[in-house]
Amino acid sequence: MAERDRRATNFIRQIIDKDLAAGIHTNIVTRFPPEPNGFLHIGHAKSICLNFGIAQDYHGSCNLRFDDTNPAKENIDYVNAIKKDVSWLGFTWHNEARYSSDYFDLLYGFALELIEKGLAYVDFSEQEAVREMRGTLKQPGTNSPYRDTNVAENLIHFEKMRQGDYKEGQCSLRAKIDMASNFMCMRDPIIYRVRFVHHHQTGDKWCIYPMYDFTHCISDAIEGITHSLCTLEFQDNRRLYDWVIENISIECVPRQYEFSRLNLEYTVLSKRRLIQLVDENHVQGWDDPRMPTIAGLRRRGYTPDSIVEFCKRIGVTKVDNMVEMSMLEACIREELNDSAPRRMAVLDPIKIIIENYPDDKVELLQAPNHPNKPEMGTREVPFTRELFIEAEDFKEAANKKFKRLVIGKEVRLRNAYFIKAERFDQDAHGNVTCVYCTFDDSTLGNDPQDGRKAKGVIHWVSATKGLKAKVCLYDRLFTVPNPGAQDDFSQSINPESLIEKQAVVEPALMLGEQGQGFQFERVGYFSIDGSSSQNSLVFNRTVGLRDSWQN
RNA sequence: UGGGGUAUAGCCAAGUUGGUAAGGCAACGGGUUUUGAUCCCGUCAUUCGUAGGUUCGAGUCCUGCUACCCCAGCCA
Numbered sequence: 001m002a003e004r005d006r007r008a009t010n011f012i013r014q015i016i017d018k019d020l021a022a023g024i025h026t027n028i029v030t031r032f033p034p035e036p037n038g039f040l041h042i043g044h045a046k047s048i049c050l051n052f053g054i055a056q057d058y059h060g061s062c063n064l065r066f067d068d069t070n071p072a073k074e075n076i077d078y079v080n081a082i083k084k085d086v087s088w089l090g091f092t093w094h095n096e097a098r099y100s101s102d103y104f105d106l107l108y109g110f111a112l113e114l115i116e117k118g119l120a121y122v123d124f125s126e127q128e129a130v131r132e133m134r135g136t137l138k139q140p141g142t143n144s145p146y147r148d149t150n151v152a153e154n155l156i157h158f159e160k161m162r163q164g165d166y167k168e169g170q171c172s173l174r175a176k177i178d179m180a181s182n183f184m185c186m187r188d189p190i191i192y193r194v195r196f197v198h199h200h201q202t203g204d205k206w207c208i209y210p211m212y213d214f215t216h217c218i219s220d221a222i223e224g225i226t227h228s229l230c231t232l233e234f235q236d237n238r239r240l241y242d243w244v245i246e247n248i249s250i251e252c253v254p255r256q257y258e259f260s261r262l263n264l265e266y267t268v269l270s271k272r273r274l275i276q277l278v279d280e281n282h283v284q285g286w287d288d289p290r291m292p293t294i295a296g297l298r299r300r301g302y303t304p305d306s307i308v309e310f311c312k313r314i315g316v317t318k319v320d321n322m323v324e325m326s327m328l329e330a331c332i333r334e335e336l337n338d339s340a341p342r343r344m345a346v347l348d349p350i351k352i353i354i355e356n357y358p359d360d361k362v363e364l365l366q367a368p369n370h371p372n373k374p375e376m377g378t379r380e381v382p383f384t385r386e387l388f389i390e391a392e393d394f395k396e397a398a399n400k401k402f403k404r405l406v407i408g409k410e411v412r413l414r415n416a417y418f419i420k421a422e423r424f425d426q427d428a429h430g431n432v433t434c435v436y437c438t439f440d441d442s443t444l445g446n447d448p449q450d451g452r453k454a455k456g457v458i459h460w461v462s463a464t465k466g467l468k469a470k471v472c473l474y475d476r477l478f479t480v481p482n483p484g485a486q487d488d489f490s491q492s493i494n495p496e497s498l499i500e501k502q503a504v505v506e507p508a509l510m511l512g513e514q515g516q517g518f519q520f521e522r523v524g525y526f527s528i529d530g531s532s533s534q535n536s537l538v539f540n541r542t543v544g545l546r547d548s549w550q551n
Numbered sequence: 552u553g554g555g556g557u558a559u560a561g562c563c564a565a566g567u568u569g570g571u572a573a574g575g576c577a578a579c580g581g582g583u584u585u586u587g588a589u590c591c592c593g594u595c596a597u598u599c600g601u602a603g604g605u606u607c608g609a610g611u612c613c614u615g616c617u618a619c620c621c622c623a624g625c626c627a
Binding site: 009010014033035037067069070072073123127130131134135136137138139140141168169171172174181182183184185187190192193194195209211212213216230232233234235236237238239258260265271313314315317318319320321322323324326327328329330331333337338342371372401403404412413414415416443445446447454456457458459519521522523524545546547548549550 | 555561562565567574575576577585586589619623
């Protein structure tokens with residue numbers, strides 16, 4: 001526990017520690033505020049672990065709040081998917097899920113307050129004009145001709161906006177701040193726009209919708225959020241966040257702190273690009289096992305714990321970062337190495353015939369489910385005269401670094417006997433079609449008395465008792481470490497990100513639930529796909545075994 | 552001289568009254584092994600973007616410089 005706490009430390013927790021010590025707060029309240037316009041991804045997991053993790057460790061609470069101020073892009077399916085993913089990761093939000101739209105009435109009231117204070121005005125400038133008047137990064141903007149409209153008139157116009165008397169784009173409500181500010185977001189930001197769009201929560205009640213900068217800070221204040229954590233690109237927006245809170249009548253003063261978003265090598269983590277991958281059918285959906293989404297990782301065979309562990313390991317800072325895939329992979333390997341039952345599966349089968357083994361005999365061998373954990377028990381593996389082994393596990397001849405089957409040499413069949421390769425058949429293309437072997441019946445469960453050593457250990461499946469299965473081998477979705485930096489990232493999609501194998505697996509694999517993880521010995525970790533059934537088994541490779549063998 | 556941020560190993564990241572560079576991932580040696588896995592043992596920053604300064608002593612303080620990221624949606 002002590003070690004966990006030390007690992008979890010980061011600059012935000014240190015700020016919280018100080019706030020607590022100074023008596024600024026006695027109870028910590030955070031929130032996770034996704035926009036329901038897409039599925040959650042591993043980058044969101046970082047934010048989820050941060051916000052919910054703080055709530056847990058400080059005995060505070062964390063709200064789930066859908067930031068649903070742009071109904072044109074959002075929908076209820078995403079709301080449901082997000083709830084499912086947060087829950088699956090193992091987190092529980094405080095009370096019911098919230099929506100920014102829950103506060104539309106209050107928000108409207110605060111907008112009125114701003115107008116009454118002379119701090120907001122209805123601007124009828126065209127969108128293009130608004131942009132021109134905003135100035136540039138190095139030049140100040142100019143005031144809108146509508147900036148000095150009196151309060152009474154603004155009140156009338158805003159009311160008409162709400163009633164639907166103005167068209168989309170005809171006008172907007174702007175905060176009156178400073179057109180010369182170095183912070184672009186302070187140059188009279190638009191806080192309400194007209195949108196005749198149906199909203200998944202509020203239906204057709206509204207035709208004006210508040211903007212993020214106006215909504216988020218007030219929502220935080222309403223909910224009593226103490227520490228509002230977001231990503232680095234909102235650093236400038238903090239000035240507006242604070243301005244709004246200072247200029248409306250509200251008690252709570254939440255503080256915003258920014259941390260750097262996660263970047264993962266060989267994938268993309270921006271909502272826009274993930275939507276593109278789905279819409280353009282580069283993947284089969286949001287839960288495609290190649291996707292860095294929570295749903296995709298789940299289907300790939302990642303567990304909640306492994307994702308949470310990953311988030312702990314990467315930490316929270318303000319440094320721009322690019323995390324290696326190996327970091328994520330190490331987390332799931334570590335867990336599955338410990339928990340996954342071992343099985344045997346041959347992905348690229350060639351037949352071997354054990355000539356001195358009886359034709360009709362079937363031996364049910366007991367094989368441990370885990371080599372280092374006898375408490376996990378055993379399962380039966382049928383052994384027969386004809387077996388399949390991995391094509392790459394046989395060579396006619398090889399040097400001694402090749403710890404597999406070679407003509408005239410012996411290997412151990414995992415959990416079974418020593419066999420010796422005698423001769424083989426090949427087809428017209430030179431592909432090995434069958435290897436003829438002999439076995440030593442004294443080698444089950446022990447090495448030969450005469451001290452002979454096997455070249456190595458290979459896995460196998462009975463040719464007559466094994467089951468056919470589809471095995472999906474997933475690789476990185478992109479061929480370059482930072483595809484997001486490319487103009488057209490679809491050009492660098494890895495054509496071999498999915499390879500389907502017609503494999504043969506041991507019968508024990510018939511029993512298993514969807515999502516369950518196994519280690520196929522010497523091959524990798526696999527989980528049962530959602531589409532799998534007893535009649536047609538489908539496995540997804542979660543991650544390969546660590547492989548230090550150099551060819 | 553727009554503003555806001557960030558620089559510690561290949562990657563992530565500790566380092567907080569200045570006291571002599573944690574840990575993880577990766578990599579590389581060696582041992583164990585009926586998985587080329589796991590496990591075990593060992594190696595991996597004389598140096599903290601850079602140039603100066605203060606100090607007995609600087610990753611931590613001061614000054615200059617450099618590099619990279621973010622900001623000109625009626626997106627979030």
